[in-house]
Amino acid sequence: MTIDATLLAPLAVALAGAFAIEAATGARAPSLRPGNLALRGLGYALVTLFWFQFSWRPWLACASCLLTFAILAAVDRLKRRVIGEPPVFSDLALLAQVPRHPELYYTRSLTDPRMAGPLLLGIAAVAAWYAIEPAALPESAGARIAAILGLPVALATLVLATRTPPGRVWIARRFPRPDLSGDVARAGIAATMMGYALRRRDEAGAATAGGDTQGDSGGDAARFSAPISEGRGDEIVVVVQIESFLDPVRLGGPPLPALERVRREAAQYGRLAVPAHGAYTMRAEHAVLTGCEPESLGFGRYDPYLARGGDEPTSLARRARAAGFATLFVHPFHPDFFDRTRVFRRLGFDRLVTEADFAGAPRIGPYVSDEAVAERILAEVAGGGRRFVFAVTMENHGPWKPGRLPGIATPLAQYLHHVAGSGRAVERLIEGLRGRRATLCVFGDHAPSLPECRPRPEGPVETDYAVFRFPAPAGTAPRRADLTAAQLGCLLRDAVTVNRAGLSTQA
Numbered sequence: 001m002t003i004d005a006t007l008l009a010p011l012a013v014a015l016a017g018a019f020a021i022e023a024a025t026g027a028r029a030p031s032l033r034p035g036n037l038a039l040r041g042l043g044y045a046l047v048t049l050f051w052f053q054f055s056w057r058p059w060l061a062c063a064s065c066l067l068t069f070a071i072l073a074a075v076d077r078l079k080r081r082v083i084g085e086p087p088v089f090s091d092l093a094l095l096a097q098v099p100r101h102p103e104l105y106y107t108r109s110l111t112d113p114r115m116a117g118p119l120l121l122g123i124a125a126v127a128a129w130y131a132i133e134p135a136a137l138p139e140s141a142g143a144r145i146a147a148i149l150g151l152p153v154a155l156a157t158l159v160l161a162t163r164t165p166p167g168r169v170w171i172a173r174r175f176p177r178p179d180l181s182g183d184v185a186r187a188g189i190a191a192t193m194m195g196y197a198l199r200r201r202d203e204a205g206a207a208t209a210g211g212d213t214q215g216d217s218g219g220d221a222a223r224f225s226a227p228i229s230e231g232r233g234d235e236i237v238v239v240v241q242i243e244s245f246l247d248p249v250r251l252g253g254p255p256l257p258a259l260e261r262v263r264r265e266a267a268q269y270g271r272l273a274v275p276a277h278g279a280y281t282m283r284a285e286h287a288v289l290t291g292c293e294p295e296s297l298g299f300g301r302y303d304p305y306l307a308r309g310g311d312e313p314t315s316l317a318r319r320a321r322a323a324g325f326a327t328l329f330v331h332p333f334h335p336d337f338f339d340r341t342r343v344f345r346r347l348g349f350d351r352l353v354t355e356a357d358f359a360g361a362p363r364i365g366p367y368v369s370d371e372a373v374a375e376r377i378l379a380e381v382a383g384g385g386r387r388f389v390f391a392v393t394m395e396n397h398g399p400w401k402p403g404r405l406p407g408i409a410t411p412l413a414q415y416l417h418h419v420a421g422s423g424r425a426v427e428r429l430i431e432g433l434r435g436r437r438a439t440l441c442v443f444g445d446h447a448p449s450l451p452e453c454r455p456r457p458e459g460p461v462e463t464d465y466a467v468f469r470f471p472a473p474a475g476t477a478p479r480r481a482d483l484t485a486a487q488l489g490c491l492l493r494d495a496v497t498v499n500r501a502g503l504s505t506q507a
Helices: 003-025 034-057 060-080 090-099 113-132 139-161 165-174 178-187 189-210 259-267 280-291 295-302 304-308 317-322 337-347 369-382 411-433 484-497
Strands: 236-242 267-272 326-330 351-353 387-392 436-442 463-470
Touching: 003 411, 034 139, 034 178, 034 189, 034 463, 060 189, 060 326, 090 189, 113 369, 139 295, 165 178, 165 189, 178 189, 178 295, 189 304, 189 436, 236 280, 236 369, 236 411, 259 337, 259 463, 267 484, 280 317, 280 337, 280 387, 280 484, 295 304, 304 337, 317 326, 317 337, 317 387, 317 463, 317 484, 326 337, 326 369, 337 351, 369 387, 369 411, 411 436, 411 463, 436 484
Parallel strands: 236 387, 236 436, 326 351, 326 387
Antiparallel strands: 267 463, 436 463
């Protein structure tokens, strides 16, 4: 029997089985157009060959392919339910964080018996399979070596072919623009992840060769890149991204006193359209820090930090530093998350205050309290000199599970307890900055991933934001203006320049 014949049946089972898994579990019926089926089948075949090169056991490769798509289907169902979108190529960059921070990914530690047991059983099953199924390799030693080396080389050559001009054109025709749910239904998860990754690399290459391809929500991006001279600007600018923050009344909870103060005292407030629901904090973070709408990022919109690495000419921190501000990032969590240590240095931050700096700080549930973060911010700006602070809180990060807060069992009740703490933190910042020449902005990064707050078909649930100016301009009343996260970032540019003429509904 030849190697081709030995491979044919397992490959056919892998392709048919992977299609059946996606068809049975997908949110939309798969496309049956021949071209789309061929693209989907190519993705299945590449996954099968990827596993095959490690063992040269066809049925093991087939089983590995089917297990891969079963896992992807489970992730797809979870992500769609919690976040409202299927898996995407940039998720692979986050895989290293899952075992280090399992609580953030709705999973368990690898040392947990419920994880360790199946993992050990899987390793044992693979070892047994190696012993039972013979390798589909030629008889002679030379031919074996050629086959073992040739398959990886062939796969690498295929990847390199996609980097040629004809290859780029071929990929671009099949994935002309981001349409994640539509492309997964059309081409399958594997082909879409591969295509999007290749398209993102093309965009990165084009930006390097031909200049910045990013758009800017404020209009002409060039006018935001020039150095800013010292002038009549604020003494203090504090921007706080609050984890999973929105008006609890929208979820059936009690009113927050802080939001009542927002409506009475803020210079401007309103709903904030953010790029994701229930997760992907870095998307809203990037939009506010740069003023760039997700649509302007192309295929990099799914993880702007992975795509751009902090190389952002329109960064608020860069503008603030050019204007004479000391720039500070405050986040009571691991600095390696989203590669923030490297990215935030490139964004223009002089100093990072992270989890180690909050040793001994009060925790509410598993994370440092928002009120402790507010106190740290006020301590950092207490001295002289101009300060720009961008803070990201953690207290209300999901998942909200039994045992998180003593005596508070349901996820919604836990969320409401935490969001009340967020409100008190906002009020503490208002009182602490009153009397300074300062701007304070608070906003929610995304809506909470609660059963009472699911993603909508038309887009993510909006959060809330508010901008305070101290001292408040005389004779002005709070203004309601609904914005996107990128428009809020453009609006905040006023605070780090000499212009304090007021805020605008047109960012």
